[in-house]
Structure formats: structure tokens, C-alpha cells
Amino acid sequence: MLLGNMHGSTVQVRHPVICVNNHVFCSICIEVWLKNNNQCPACRIPITPENPCKEIIGGTSESDPIFSPTVRKHLRKTRLELLHKEYEDEIESLQKEVEDLRGKNLSLQTQLKSLLDPTASVLSCQNEETSQSANEAGTSGPETPEEWSKKLKAANEMYEKVMDNVEKLKELSNVYGFRKQ
Incomplete structure (x- = not known):
């Protein structure tokens, strides 16, 4: 998954997860963080079993095949539809x-x-x-x-x-x- 950062460039996030306030992190990175902390590193909102980080459907991983532009377009559309419904x-x-x-x-x-x-x-x-x-x-x-x-x-x-x-x-x-x- 590509994310924009504050400098206008994009960053590839593997196995992305999202906190309640829509901050996106690499799942491995946030797991390490949560071993010592119980809150989002960006906004400090508590991350609990009732309020967990959620996996982003359609995020990229090391083993993901490279999808065609049409498939990527449909994945983006599906993610947007899910966000819209939410x-x-x-x-x-x-x-x-x-x-x-x-x-x-x-x-x-x-x-x-x-x-x-x-x-x-x-x-x-x-x-x-x-x-x-x-x-x-x-x-x-x-x-x-x-x-x-x-x-x-x-x-x-x-x-x-x-x-x-x-x-x-x-x-x-x-x-x-x-x-x-």
C-alpha cells in the first residue's frame, strides 16, 4: 500500500494496519511498539482489544503477486467502497x-x-x-x-x-x- 507523507512523496507499507483515527502502520512495526506501549504512536489513543488496530484489506505483503492495473483499480475501488460504508x-x-x-x-x-x-x-x-x-x-x-x-x-x-x-x-x-x- 502506498501512503503519502508530509514531504509529498509516497511510502510503501507492508501488511498495513490502521488505528481508530486512521493512522496507518506496518503490522510488524506496530506489534513491536505495542509490546511496550498501549497507544497509537501518532495520536496516543489507547489501542485495546475493544479498540484494536485493523488490517487493511488489499494491503501489500512481501508474497503478494504484482497485480495488473485493472486488478489494482478494482482493489482501490473496493477499499473506497468499504471506507464509504464504514x-x-x-x-x-x-x-x-x-x-x-x-x-x-x-x-x-x-x-x-x-x-x-x-x-x-x-x-x-x-x-x-x-x-x-x-x-x-x-x-x-x-x-x-x-x-x-x-x-x-x-x-x-x-x-x-x-x-x-x-x-x-x-x-x-x-x-x-x-x-x-
């Missing part, structure tokens, strides 16, 4: 997570508004006995507006991070010419 799956997963977080965010906003609304305080006085019995029954949760506000802020921050990730994946998808079909 990106699309990741985008879909993140979009589902965004929807879940939006629902939680709306729920927390509604709860916070009901706590901060003056008419809600009248209702809370009327329902004080009900909430006390609920607390005694073992249901616990934030009881003050400050606690609700903290939870809402955390949910909003999580939502923003997920949206940033979705945007980055969409940009990468567009850079590599992948379009949802």
Missing part, C-alpha cells in the same frame, strides 16, 4: 445518538422550565406530599433548579460534541467524494 454507518450511528440526546435535552429543558415557572411552584406546593412519598419510595433525581441546570448544560455539551463529530464525518465523506445514495 463512514455511512458511523454517521448513521451518530445521527441516532443525536436524536436520543435531542430527546433527553428537550425532556430536561421541559423539566427545568417547569421548575423555574412561578406557576409550577404553586403546583409543587400542592404536589409536595406526592413528591415526598416518591422520594421515600426510592426514586431520586435532581431536586434543585441548579442541579437540573447542570444536567441540562451537560446534555447540551454532549449534543454539541456529537454534532461536531457528525459534521466532521460529513466533511470527510465529501472530501473523499462519498455521497449518500
